[in-house]
Amino acid sequence: MINIGVLALQGAVREHVRALEAPDVNVVVVKKALQLEEIDGLVFPGGESTTMRRLINLYGFYEPLKQFAREGKPVFGTCAGAILMAKEIAGQPEPHLSVMDMTVERNAFGRQRESFEAYLPMKHVGEDIEAVFIRAPIIQSVGPEVEVLAEYDGQIVAAQEGPFVACSFHPELTEDDRFHQYFVQVVRDSIKVGVTAE
8 A cells, every 4th residue: 555645735635635546545635744754655736836835834844845855755746736846936036845857937827717728648648638727837948857748839737857747737627537647656666666775
């Protein structure tokens, strides 16, 4: 059994929990930093990145989250979660957790009323992944170790660097669980590597 957490500070936590469910997966709703010690992978839901950072600081998550990533444990950030993970944020002097070698631009697809859905081909996942964009960021650029997983209209909207996965959209707001199940496999693979290393 593997344990995957969903950071429950903001966003569609319940929907992420549902999408992660699998026979060998125990999904943990993470409300305290100590719970990070019990899990093998973590999802950052969407929301508002500045508010999420404030809550991360308020509830003592900042250093534990940095340590979680330093240990190479898988992290999946959706929408605002991707902004938290980026090493650089356009127009902002400091990043948040600086987990992935990418630059993101907040609200790049417009305001809430300009939200939309699209079907995207995604490497390793499927040819028709349903994606819901709500005040979505774009990934402006990525470093040499980052693999682009999906683009929309010539813009990067999903990427992966080792055990870290990020996307601009909300896969949890659809009935299509393939992207979440891909992340579950990333977590499984990371555990196998860890066991082999030991």
